[in-house]
Amino acid sequence: MRKHVAIIGTLDTKGPEIAYLRDRLQALGLETTVIDSGILGEPLDIVPDYDHGEVAKYAGTTIEAVQNAGSRGKAVAQMKPALQNLVLDLYRRDKLHAIVSMGGAEGAVMGAGAMMGLPTGVPKVVVSPIASGKHYFDPFVGTRDIMTVHSIVDILGLNPIACTIFDNVAGAIAGMLEHGHELPEADGSEQFVAITMLGNTTTSIMATKERLAEHGYESVIFHANGVGGPAMEELAEAGQFVGVIDFTTDEVYDPMVGGIHDGGPDRLKRVGRAGVPQVVVPGCIDFAVFATGTVPEPLQGRPVYDHNPEYTLVRTSREEMLQLGDIFAERLNEAKAKVVIAVPTEGLSIPATPDGPFWDQEADAAFLARLREGLRDDIEVHTYERHVNSPEFGVDVAELFLQMMAGL
Numbered sequence: 001m002r003k004h005v006a007i008i009g010t011l012d013t014k015g016p017e018i019a020y021l022r023d024r025l026q027a028l029g030l031e032t033t034v035i036d037s038g039i040l041g042e043p044l045d046i047v048p049d050y051d052h053g054e055v056a057k058y059a060g061t062t063i064e065a066v067q068n069a070g071s072r073g074k075a076v077a078q079m080k081p082a083l084q085n086l087v088l089d090l091y092r093r094d095k096l097h098a099i100v101s102m103g104g105a106e107g108a109v110m111g112a113g114a115m116m117g118l119p120t121g122v123p124k125v126v127v128s129p130i131a132s133g134k135h136y137f138d139p140f141v142g143t144r145d146i147m148t149v150h151s152i153v154d155i156l157g158l159n160p161i162a163c164t165i166f167d168n169v170a171g172a173i174a175g176m177l178e179h180g181h182e183l184p185e186a187d188g189s190e191q192f193v194a195i196t197m198l199g200n201t202t203t204s205i206m207a208t209k210e211r212l213a214e215h216g217y218e219s220v221i222f223h224a225n226g227v228g229g230p231a232m233e234e235l236a237e238a239g240q241f242v243g244v245i246d247f248t249t250d251e252v253y254d255p256m257v258g259g260i261h262d263g264g265p266d267r268l269k270r271v272g273r274a275g276v277p278q279v280v281v282p283g284c285i286d287f288a289v290f291a292t293g294t295v296p297e298p299l300q301g302r303p304v305y306d307h308n309p310e311y312t313l314v315r316t317s318r319e320e321m322l323q324l325g326d327i328f329a330e331r332l333n334e335a336k337a338k339v340v341i342a343v344p345t346e347g348l349s350i351p352a353t354p355d356g357p358f359w360d361q362e363a364d365a366a367f368l369a370r371l372r373e374g375l376r377d378d379i380e381v382h383t384y385e386r387h388v389n390s391p392e393f394g395v396d397v398a399e400l401f402l403q404m405m406a407g408l
Contacts, residue, residue, distance in 0.1 A: 003177045004031045006090060008083065008101040008111040011048055012041030017102060017155050017162065019046040024170035030098075030177070033090065037083055037103075037110045039066055039075050050086060058085040076106050083114035091118060098123035098173050102155050102166075105130055112140045120145050120235075121182035123173055127165065129154050143231035147172075186240050191217045193401070194232045194241045196224040196248040199307070200349045200389060201283045205247055207394030208401075215402055217242075224248040224284070226261040233270035243277045245401055250284035252331075253316055253324060258296055259288030268328065272335025277408060279401045280332060280341050282367065283388045285324055286348040286358050287313040303357040305350075313351065318363040325370025333376050340380050340404050342397050343368055347387040 005025050009018040011034075022032045035055060036048040043051070056063040059082035069075040090096035099118065101111020108128035115124040124146040131140055131148035140148050149169055153161050186192070193212055197205045209219040220241065222228035229251040236244055251263025271278050287305070290296075292312050295304070303315040316324070332339050345368075351358040372381055382400060386393035 002029065002031045003097040004033060004090075004095050005173060005177075006033045006035060006087060006096045006099040008035045008037050008087075008099070008103075008107075008114060010038035010103055010107040010110075011036040011043035011046055011052075012038035013044070014038075014102060014107065014155050015044030015046040016158060017166070020158055020163065021100065021102065021166050021170060022046075024167055025173065028170060028174040030174060033095065035083065035086065037079060037101075037107060037114075039063070039079060052079075055079065055082050055086055058082040058089070072106065076110060080110050080113040083110055084117050087114045088117050091122070096122075098125075098177055100125040100127065100169060100173060102127040102151070104128065104155065109139045112142070112146060115146055116142045116144050118144070119182055121180065123147075123176035123180060125149060125169055125173060127151050127155070127169055138227070141227070143227055143234055183240075185238075191242045192220050192240060193217045193243050193245060194220050194222060194236060195245045196222050196229055196232060196283075198224050198248050198250065198284055201248045202389070203391060204389045204394035204397070207391035208245065208247070208398045211395050211398035212401070224251050224261065224263075225289075226251055226254065226263055229263040229267055230270075233267070233274075236271045236276045237274045241276060243279075243401060243405060244271050245279045245281070245397060246271065247279075247281045247397065248283040249280065249328075250287065250289070252327060253285050253320070254288045256320060256323065257288045257299060257314075259290060259314075261289045268331040269334055272332060272337060272339060275336045277338040277404055278335070278340075279397060279404060280328075280339060281388070281397060282324075282328065282341075282343060282348060282371075284349045285367070286316045286321070286352055286360070286364065288316065289313055303351075305357050313349075313358075315351075315358045315360065316363065318360070318366055321363045321367040322370050325367045326374055328371050329374025332379060333374070335379075338404055338408060340382065340400055341371070341375075342393075342400055343371075343381060343383045344386045344388045344390075344393050345383050346385055347389075350389055353387065 034048045035050045036052045053063040066075050066078045112126045126140050127149045129151045132150050222232040251261050251267050254261040290312050299314050305313040307313050
């Protein structure tokens, strides 16, 4: 069976470029489905398989209503769910095996948004001049395996630079379809454990991983940078893991002060709601992360740590540690499966040592006390006179996880 590639683009401005990519994909033996995400005008030099009027119907509206939304932003916001619904419909009918979108700002965001509902492993590519690293990638990637290609030139014209990029994108998609595969559903034959990690907890987690492996568990590590934690939670909901060690939970604190490791309002809720057993560690909740030179005025004057030339860490205050105790308790109390908490009392991050800038045992103790006050009686809290990034603590956490799983 020939593989189908969906191509999304605003055909009123990118018609010739989308047609070129379509033809390149077809020349490689692939079927194509061209979807028009343009809102205002009609397609240029191309006939789509789904015109923008048909697309709008997938959100229960009309293209005329979208065109009269009142602003460009509102129109895009209405078109995104329509594209998402159409793409999912094609996938469920086995009419989509890969997807690519080319566009500027709005076009790329709409195309990427349509991809975010597809499973891990389905080839997804966004081509855009604003996928340059100078912008945040969340609108293009979210928590999915979306590949972004910087088009270098704007997508307007078939010049040698653009055609080189487009040819390589077509080749990449063909290669992924030939040699790649979707993420298989967990069948219970292997015991995968999700673990969240940052550089501040790597040494400890390496020891956790090794000890778990001795008992037949394979660790899947997620970088807790505001995307890794939510991605882990999504995959836990999908049944990929027999258990979770949420070791690095800094993504709960950053949204309180505008840090970039923002895990969203459901962080710490979803694993428990899904009925997946978990060990939770308050690793790295004693700091928020900011791009160097962007620490907000209200936080200036606090202890800071230069993690690297790109990022500055800012210490959590005692009052915020108390708030975090409440948040952890409230969210973990929703869990439908076993939850055990492990708290190291000799520092929650690398700078939290007696001679380091984040050493504040009073604030850390306040978190622990407030957490205990708010937790359900059946949620155990274990404390260890360890530093969060010590190999010994990593082994302690692994042993706690093993004991929890043995008791289920």
